[in-house]
Amino acid sequence: MILESGRIAEMATLWEELEPREIVAAALDLFGDRITIASSFGLEDVALIHMATSVAKGPIDVFCLDTEVLFPETYALMNRFSESYAIRLRRVVPEFSLAQQIERYGEELWARDPDQCCKLRKVEPLGRALQGYDAWVTGLRRAQGPTRQNAKAVEPDARHGLTKVNPLVRWSDEQLWAYVRAEEVPYNPLHERGYPSIGCIHCTRAVSPGEDPRAGRWAGFAKTECGLHL
Ligand code: SF4
Numbered sequence: 001m002i003l004e005s006g007r008i009a010e011m012a013t014l015w016e017e018l019e020p021r022e023i024v025a026a027a028l029d030l031f032g033d034r035i036t037i038a039s040s041f042g043l044e045d046v047a048l049i050h051m052a053t054s055v056a057k058g059p060i061d062v063f064c065l066d067t068e069v070l071f072p073e074t075y076a077l078m079n080r081f082s083e084s085y086a087i088r089l090r091r092v093v094p095e096f097s098l099a100q101q102i103e104r105y106g107e108e109l110w111a112r113d114p115d116q117c118c119k120l121r122k123v124e125p126l127g128r129a130l131q132g133y134d135a136w137v138t139g140l141r142r143a144q145g146p147t148r149q150n151a152k153a154v155e156p157d158a159r160h161g162l163t164k165v166n167p168l169v170r171w172s173d174e175q176l177w178a179y180v181r182a183e184e185v186p187y188n189p190l191h192e193r194g195y196p197s198i199g200c201i202h203c204t205r206a207v208s209p210g211e212d213p214r215a216g217r218w219a220g221f222a223k224t225e226c227g228l229h230l
Contacts, residue, residue, distance in 0.1 A: 015153035023167035025055040034134040036061040044139025050185045063090040063129045067121040069200045092129040094121040110202045123227045135163040
């Protein structure tokens with residue numbers, strides 16, 4: 001069901017008051033098998049999968065944009081979730097393998113033109129991942145930084161013509177950690193080694209206490225977003 005922007009705006013006001021698990025349940029109820037969860041297996045994503053599988057009647061559709069340059073810890077966590085949670089996990093890979101990307105664009109494109117690299121390895125695959133769906137669920141939170149301060153619990157995704165649901169939008173870091181710990185949700189061990197936000201291995205570094213949580217992404221470039229949520 002493709003929703004009109006007026007209806008989405010009404011829902012955003014109503015859902016702003018709901019708890020994240022209630023938003024997940026309402027979204028699954030509304031969109032049925034026409035909704036999918038985007039997961040990079042960061043802290044937000046593991047919490048969302050845990051919530052969704054706890055309220056869903058059957059397996060949940062989850063996709064991961066596998067850039068083929070993720071951390072070994074991320075791949076291990078992905079396998080663990082695949083084996084122990086009721087999810088149908090799709091690993092969506094770029095059109096070009098790494099070898100093909102090097103052939104066409106040269107070595108280490110991420111170090112020279114990360115926008116182009118993200119376009120090839122994340123943005124284009126996202127479009128394919130969302131084909132056939134009416135809505136997707138993301139782990140966007142306002143506390144993640146200035147670029148995310150205007151996110152709503154539910155909002156139109158004009159680029160793909162879909163509805164985007166952000167159940168954790170109001171949660172602080174502390175609330176997210178409290179949920180993950182209380183529910184004993186498996187999480188990426190890199191979070192405890194200074195990585196609040198975990199992306200590709202070449203574009204993520206640990207941050208110091210008090211630093212912007214997203215400062216560890218694309219260090220040395222003005223870039224702060226991969227383009228998935230722009
Ligand atoms: S995060 Fe880095 S390696 Fe990953 S797709 Fe973007 S530029 Fe390429």
